[in-house]
Amino acid sequence: MSAPPPRFVARSVGKSFGGTRVLDDVSLELAPGSVHAVLGENGAGKSTLMKIIAGVERPDAGSLELEGVAYAPAGPLAARARGVVIVHQELSLCPHLTVADNIVLGSEPRRFGWLDDNAATERARRALGLLGASTASLRLDARVAELSAAEQQLVEIARALAHDTCRLLILDEPTSSLGHADAERLFATLGELSTRGITTLYVTHFLDEVRRVADGYTVLRDGRHVESGKVQDRTNDALVTAMAGGAVQLEARNEHEAGEVLLTLRNLSGVRSPRDVSLELRRGEVLGIAGLMGSGRTELLRAVFGLDRVKSGEIRVGAAAGPASPAARLAQGVGLLSEDRAHEGLALALSIEQNLTLSRLRPLLRHGLLSPKREHAVAARFIERLGIRARGPEQRVGELSGGNQQKVAVARLLHHDVDVLLLDEPTRGIDVRSRGEIHRLISELCGAGKTVLIVSSHLDELLAVCDRIAVMKKGVLGAARPARGLSERALLEQAAGA
Amino acid sequence: MGPLAALLAVYALFCALAPATFLGALNLATMLRQTAVVAVTSLGMTFVILLGGIDLSVGSGVALTGVVVARALQSGAGALSAVAIGVLVAALAGALNGALTAHAKITPFIVTLGSMSVLRGVAKGLAGEQKIDAEPRGLETLMTGGANALMPSGVWLALALALLGAVVLHYTVFGRHVVAIGSNVQTARLCGVPVERVILAVYALAGALTGVAGVLEFSTLTVGDPTDSLGLELEAIAAVVIGGGSLAGGQGSIAGAMLGALLMTVIKTGCTHVGLPNWVQEILTGVIIVVAVGIDRFRRR
Amino acid sequence: MRRRLFALAFIAAALALGCSKRSAPAPTASGTPAARLRLAMIPKGTTHEFWKSVHAGAVKASRELDVDLVWKGPLKEDDLKSQIDLVQSFTAQKVSGIALAPLNDKALVASVNAAAATGVPVVILDSALSGGNIVSFVATDNRAAGGLAGERAAELLPNGGKVVVLRYQEGSASTHEREQGFLERVKAHPGLVVVSDNQYGGPTTESAFTASESLLLAQNAAGGGVNLVFAPNESTTFGMLLALEKSKLAGKVHLVGFDISDKLLKGVQTGEIDALVLQNPFKMGELTVHALVDQLRGKTVPKRTDTGAQILDRKNLEQPEIQALVKPDLARWLGQ
DSSP states (O other): OOOOOOSEEEEEEEEEETTEEEEEEEEEEEOTTOEEEEEOOTTSSHHHHHHHHTTSSOOSEEEEEETTEEOOOSSHHHHHHTTEEEEOSSOOOOTTSBHHHHHHTTSOOEETTEEOHHHHHHHHHHHHHHTOGGGTTOOTTSBGGGSOHHHHHHHHHHHHHTSTTOOEEEEESTTTTOOHHHHHHHHHHHHHHHHTTOEEEEEOSOHHHHHHHOSEEEEEETTEEEEEEEGGGSOHHHHHHHHHTSOOOOOOOOOOOOOSEEEEEEEEEESSSOOSEEEEEETTOEEEEEEOTTSSHHHHHHHHHTSSOEEEEEEEETTBOOOOSHHHHHHHTEEEEOSOIIIIIOOTTSBHHHHHHTTOOGGGEETTEEOHHHHHHHHHHHHHHHTOOOSOTTSBGGGSOHHHHHHHHHHHHHHHTOSEEEEESTTTTOOHHHHHHHHHHHHHHHHTTOEEEEEOSOHHHHHHHOSEEEEEETTEEOOOEEGGGOOHHHHHHHHHOO | OHHHHHHHHHHHHHHHHSHHHHTSHHHHHHHHHHHHHHHHHHHHHHHHHHTTOOOTTHHHHHHHHHHHHHHHHHTTOOHHHHHHHHHHHHHHHHHHHHHHHHTSOOOHHHHHHHHHHHHHHHHHHHTTTSOEEOOOTTTTHHHHOSSSTTSOHHHHHHHHHHHHHHHHHHHSHHHHHHHHHHHOHHHHHHTTOOHHHHHHHHHHHHHHHHHHHHHHHHHHHSEEOTTTTTTHHHHHHHHHHHTTOOTTSSOOOHHHHHHHHHHHHHHHHHHHHHTOOHHHHHHHHHHHHHHHHHHHHHHHO | OHHHHHHHHHHHHHHHHHHHHHTOSOOOSSSOGGGSOEEEEEOSOSSSHHHHHHHHHHHHHHHHHTOEEEEOOOSSTTOHHHHHHHHHHHHHHTOSEEEEOOSSTTTTHHHHHHHHHTTOOEEEESSOOSSOOOSEEEEOOHHHHHHHHHHHHHHHOTTOEEEEEEEOOTTOHHHHHHHHHHHHHHHTSTTEEEEEEEEEOOSSHHHHHHHHHHHHHHTTGGGTOOSEEEOOSHHHHHHHHHHHHHTTOBTTBEEEEESOOHHHHHHHHHTSSOEEEEEOHHHHHHHHHHHHHHHHTTOOOOSEEEOOEEEEOTTTTTSHHHHHHHSOOHHHHHOO
8 A cells, every 4th residue: 555645735825915925835745643843934924824724714826635635614613623623822711611611612512402511521531631641630620710821721732632533733832831841741742642643733933842743844934835844854053044044143142241230139029929039130241030930930020020019028220229110110220021922011902103112202292292203213213223024113013923023012121221121031932033133132232231131931042142040940049150151951950850 | 084984974864865954054053062062071981991991970970060060050159160160070070980990990880880870869969859940150151152153162162172182192191191001001001101090080081071061061951950961971982982992992083982973963963854753763873873883893804 | 885885774774764754744735845834843752641642632733734743852751951952953954833842941941042033933832931932832721720629629528628738849830830729729618628738749659659658647647637638740649549558548538639540540440539630632732733833824822822621530431522531542643
């Protein structure tokens, strides 16, 4: 016999939105039980391709085939019925329902028209079982709101698998809200699924993950198919080059001269986290904070910025202590970049300029009124300086790609001209090029006498941009050590070790 | 320009159905005059809805202001001080709404549902459950005007307030903060916007505008009527929504709300001119509101 | 595109719902359409039985006199503002004349004067207006109607007795007139003693019931302290009836009331209510239209027209002219 027929084939798929060609002549072939990575910068067309396969959008050119039969789903439900399920980057669970309820949502088993709880529980248990040992601790009657982000992700995947027919699972940036251990758990699950013959399409920015889980890969750039192949045949550099379409300067290591102390924390404790944290941040240096998800890194930054309540301890900015509120901190020259761009960092419905200037409107006033001219000028300056790709200062931020959104959020801190930048996951969910640009910017700012406190789940990132790194664990911050002598392995051991 | 198109369409339609009377200058002036009260309340409502809130108490607030003004006049106050007291009472009621929303963190729907009932009760109590006769001391001319009565000063006042409101919304830090809070309150907080203070100020402002509307209403009625303006809040909300406002906050325009308010008067007057019975008018009003907003949302998608 | 959609939806609705209404008045051969009179009639509300009767009478007169009649009440029952808006709109529309039942005697004066100033004559019906440039006032003579009740009280208590008046509400002109008319006539009979005339029933049946209970207790009605009660409108009559029933005095204490409803009618049939004074809303509608048309056609119109009142009791209940008041033939005129 010859090789088995491919599970899924896409032939010359194309799609336009309002005159813009977002996908052009993209082809793809997936073997049964394989894990296939789709790579590309933000805006490369990955999301559109996934939406087409999941039945959310319809292609306007090309054709799809599932197990040798033509596949043109009328909508997500039709796609589901054929065994194609997508798990979105933003989780779509109902927080007030239980794990079991969420897993069977939309196809609740019924008996004489009534909900059949026993059958539902059974089906949910079976779906979670498919994910392997990692789900053993999950209670089926727990409310989803009580679960961690990683557990929610597992529930979401289990929901996709609750249909016995699942043949093709699409995961869109599944690790973007997961810590290291949870990501490992997910990779193990994917291996499990693969042995059961389920094909996975895996969308990500992270090459390490690709190397870890995927057999094949496809690179998209500007809506076009660049190349496909086996992951093992390509180096990371080669993949990056394919994604970026040219030589990309990977982040360069920084060495900064430290000046006077700008931020001092003494025995700072919050409600649950941080616990008894002390540190000093000097002008011109970058201090990194490593740690697992839920180790209290974000809470530390929020407490410093006045967003979370401080129970005890002292925060000094320069010589000033002052009250802890975002307004007061901003006035003292401290700015926070939120880890949650969509819900906190940016008002997506507002324009670039409105987002950019919100924390400091005073310089835009003329005779007490906001001057649109000045506002445009300010926004245009930062759009150029940070290389934000947008139609103009009045475009809505929600229409930008993740990387460009993040640049707007960073631009706000620059416009405010803060001295202390608290950056929480500054490169989460953004493409390689933007990531490099943000790293360069951090270096540049330190050169100009600012200081940066950066929280990141990417250890390579911390090692590349920081002067010193401290590891946080269960709310307690370890000693900050020079980055030069550290390795990913050492940090990981400290973060996860006993 | 969705609301403008809707207004022109409905206006043109009634002109076609009642050509002899609908187009006249007298009718236009009458419609503007009848819109003034709703327009001023929807001005405040625009700010509240932009903020992501809602104010169900404006109808009761208008009635209460009317009663307070009548009582003040009755007890010998001059026209100006009666107006000042009326507007002050309404602004205080609004500030209370704002304080409960901003500081006690109760949803504005619940807060203003409560104050809707409370203010109505206060108005009835203050009026002894009947309409209060008071010598209007010139206040009646606000809405009737003098000899050249085509556009009474109340209409000009409403227009001026709308203009001022638009300037505040688009060209002041306060206005920008309102939009930012309505669009994403967390972002606003992150950027150091004094969220609680802005919320309080917006509800107080809406209260004060309700007070101004109440004065105009008193000028129309010339009595303080505690049962007046039942359901006015819904007309104001409808005007804002027709004008492009979103109940989720962050979206809405003052020009749109003014056009929305005018649209509803045109429907009301048009139905009277064409001679449609009340029940048909009510069905038509509902259908036009939903269709106008529906087409607008569909177009934006 | 957008506008056309709008127009289509609107026209469809307007035509479907409105056509039957506008084709209803019978066309006539005489007179050009431009010369045809178009009257607007604005009641206090549109859903009460009373106003339906007024409407029916007005329709009858408009057909006899060959004029168009637009019947339009406030959208919300008893809403003063929308009544003012209606007067203004009809004025702007330049109808031939306006008939108005004002919800408030002062608040509508300005709009009525503005109408008159634009050349639109106004006839007031049902409730008086304080001043204002009006053609005529067509309503029940409430003082006379109250007198009818007083006369009946004297007949019911030929040997004299103790009489109570449960007033309606402070500031209500029409019921005040009725109460005064009643008291004047009662005082003419020396045997009749008014033991209470300063208690108010308030706006609702509920408040009237509470007031009635306390009043009956205070006057020791159970011990024979009250022989007859007069109530000047529907809600006070019904409230008093309930209170009498509850204290087992119904049928023992005489009750003379005002206006009609199904429940009051039943009270008359069982004998718990001795008599009700009825107004004549049908005639009120009819005479109002006549007054307006007479004015427009250059005839002289009396400043004041009484539309009369009648006593209803168990004996005359079945008489056709009383039945016409109790159950007017609305279907014939309103076509429903």
